[in-house]
Amino acid sequence: MAGMTIKDIARKCGVGVSTVSRAMNNHPDINPETKNMILRVIAESNYIPNNSARNLKRSDARAIAVLVKGLGNTFFGELVSGLERECEKKGYSCILQNVEEQDNELDVALYVAKEKKPRGMVFLGGNFSHPKEKIEQLGIPCVLSTICTYEKETQGLGTVSVDDFQESRKMTEYLLSLGHDRIALLTAPREDESIGKLRLMGYRQALLDHGIPFREELVAYMDASEDKYSFVTGYRLAKKLLEEREFTAIYATSDTLAIGACRALKEAGLNIPEDCSVAGFDGMEMGAYYIPSITTIRQPVEQIARASADLLFNMIKGKEKPKKLIYEGELLVRESTAERKRR
Amino acid sequence: MAGMTIKDIARKCGVGVSTVSRAMNNHPDINPETKNMILRVIAESNYIPNNSARNLKRSDARAIAVLVKGLGNTFFGELVSGLERECEKKGYSCILQNVEEQDNELDVALYVAKEKKPRGMVFLGGNFSHPKEKIEQLGIPCVLSTICTYEKETQGLGTVSVDDFQESRKMTEYLLSLGHDRIALLTAPREDESIGKLRLMGYRQALLDHGIPFREELVAYMDASEDKYSFVTGYRLAKKLLEEREFTAIYATSDTLAIGACRALKEAGLNIPEDCSVAGFDGMEMGAYYIPSITTIRQPVEQIARASADLLFNMIKGKEKPKKLIYEGELLVRESTAERKRR
DNA sequence: TTGTACGCGTTATCAG
């Protein structure tokens, strides 16, 4: 039978609808026997409660929503799994929502908030520079995971991430320590105000610290229209750079970009790391299997996922205010980087 | 203001609720001026209609649902994008639903059907061997995309995919043509009844056609518990195979498995393709950037996405019965395979 | 412990 409702179940059981409702929602005020009987009938009838009606009625759902911009980014895949695990522990359900690259994540958030009534939200991806007032309109606690805003204030948002500035500096210093002084950078569009900017700044800072001039011509920015941390982008940017620039290392601000760059180098007949070192960022699983395996900054995904969930749940309970949480990335030295060849 | 409803808008505009509803839903029976006025007020008030209420009331939503088992599989990412594009063309919206690896996709489907009332569904991933009667319970047209069931009958389901048997045979023949006669196979668990089985059979058929004995010891099956087309799995299976078996080529039934295998070979000190050829399946973007780039069977993702959407929409309109649609894969010969070295 | 009746925000029907 297709359109079964709580009424049908009630009739079948010879009880009132509220009793059925109580049985389903683990209410205390119900005779265990009645409850079991009802539950059994429900199972047999494969009745599924209509969630629209539930959400309409309930002030909120025991759930959080996770908004992902850039699904297919395997990096987020791991984060999502971690978040789902944490939710399960707390008895929350986890609503996953994809955000198209061209869509505004906050509009989607508003939409989801209204429709699903989650008690909180986690944002993955996007650059998230939104007016504070519009954020407040959401009316529920929010945590940015892996996205670190450029601003110092929290804007009412929780933030869990690595220190993109410091980690980027760390990577650059590592490359410098290998003797590279002409390090090409593959990064987000010029307009970027979030991790792209921070990673660029970390790169500049490291150069500055070592008295090495920052050369604008060694920086390849993505197109604003394109704005994707993808293989092709890395390939394209590296290709362009190879045409006329001199460098002995490429620092790509994501592992996907790095892999794209490796391919471009290989096609140019260059060996990695002998002729040119390549470093990435993120610590995607893929990088470990690439040949050569990719030197990178590993973001502690598990920790970030858990911390994001914890912070969010605490914010929901009112036990904690929005704050910035920083975790340390780990420099993973692998096969794609080596000392600069002297001649 | 947080909880704004259609009533608030109606009051603000000095009209009745039904007029507001008409304005929002492009109803014909409404004065264009009134409509514009209402729409303007709505925009200014950033009011968002409550979708739970909508779905509760509406018999169905102008939407289809896409269920993905194994998000993070970049291959599905492309399919999803394609499907979303097709939906947009038809003025449909596309509900994306993640299915955890351990969950039953059909239960999730039942749930989504009830909650969102989509007019149809597309399934990505999973092996989908479900009792026909339970499928029918869904009550809406369904299309399996990229999953080809082993059975000949449609079971009421539309199916759009490559011919996994033939394509697998094609790849094996290609490897045989290179002179390899000891081809290791990395594949799904023994119990698999869907693409895993078909691809295994294609492999066997090719061997048979060429009078080459099928050697069980050259086949590495995933664990049933693990059952994932992942890098680690490929790595682990290849590693195990390397311990004692002799072979000159590996045919992995997915590109991810192939890449994992490549890593294992490299660690064993073997060069690809000189010492051992490696072939994959799927045509993931990644494979083109890998070093060496991976020889594979490219599934025509764009076509499959479009065809899945078309078939589903036709089934929805009642213009077409469920059927099996086969598209041809393309053998992409790349760097990871070469003629068997004679000595 | 259980059942009745109301209301959640929307859309569809029907009478103006």
Place this chain on the structure above:
DNA sequence: CTGATAACGCGTACAA
């Protein structure tokens, strides 16, 4: 063209 009003399926006071 517009407005009142009855559903949609469920949760929950409140009464029993």
